[in-house]
Amino acid sequence: MSQPAPPRVIAIDGPAGAGKSSVSAALAARLGFTRLDTGALYRAIGLAALRAGVRAEEGEALRALLADLRVELDGAEVLLDGVAEGDALRRPEVSAAASDFARLPSVRAKLLDLQRAIGAAQACVVDGRDIGTVVFPDAPLKIYLTASARARAERRLLELAAKGMAQPLDEVQREIEARDAQDASRPIAPLRRAEDAVLVDATALGLEEVVARCCGLARGVFGG
Ligand code: CDP
DSSP: OOOOOOOOEEEEEOSTTSSHHHHHHHHHHHHTOEEEEHHHHHHHHHHHHHHHTOOSSSSHHHHHHHHHOOEEEETTEEEETTEEOGGGGGSHHHHHHHHHHHTSHHHHHHHHHHHHHHHHHSOEEEEESSIIIIIOTTOSEEEEEEOOHHHHHHHHHHHHHHTTOOOOHHHHHHHHHHHHHHHHHOSSSOSOOOTTOEEEEOTTOOHHHHHHHHHHHHHHHHOO
């Protein structure tokens, strides 16, 4: 039997605040690919759990929450039980909850098939933590996007301030470093660079430079 064709997926992984969201959105628009923000899926589960008062541990309460919860995509927007949650997904406490719940096997299992089905159906730019290592290990292009912790905190500070969620810079940096440490040290699907991922360090690069570099890599792989 012949092997299934590799997915037309660009996998972009990396730590918090490296610019994966902005780069993925711009790259997808430029290439005419769909964008899949997998972090938003984990954030949706974190938000639902916070609202329901469910703790980040495997158990009956989590099982019931996951069984009832509908997480879907409408274009690039994530719907939680049919509702687009928008900026609520970006709140700092939701970031922390997303990372707490993303450690759990039942949570990752719930989201894996959804991500693979979307990636199999169309050309996609998919960003997250385990896209090149676990979700799409056959992706023809993998990028590991990173930057210094300070640069990432500064980027996140601006993003939060623009949404009316101002926080001191040191606090933002502490939060993203704590989340990266938790994401990188978990036993299942930890944050790490796939061996065949191209490293892009955005510390000294503007968004347009990063997008241009990624676009060049994509054209080298997919043509166009
Ligand atoms: O935007 P930012 O990089 O801060 O975070 P995100 O991509 O929205 O992801 C939020 C959290 O979801 C991460 O800290 C991870 O714990 C989790 N996540 C994951 O475990 N696997 C993914 N593929 C994507 C996100």
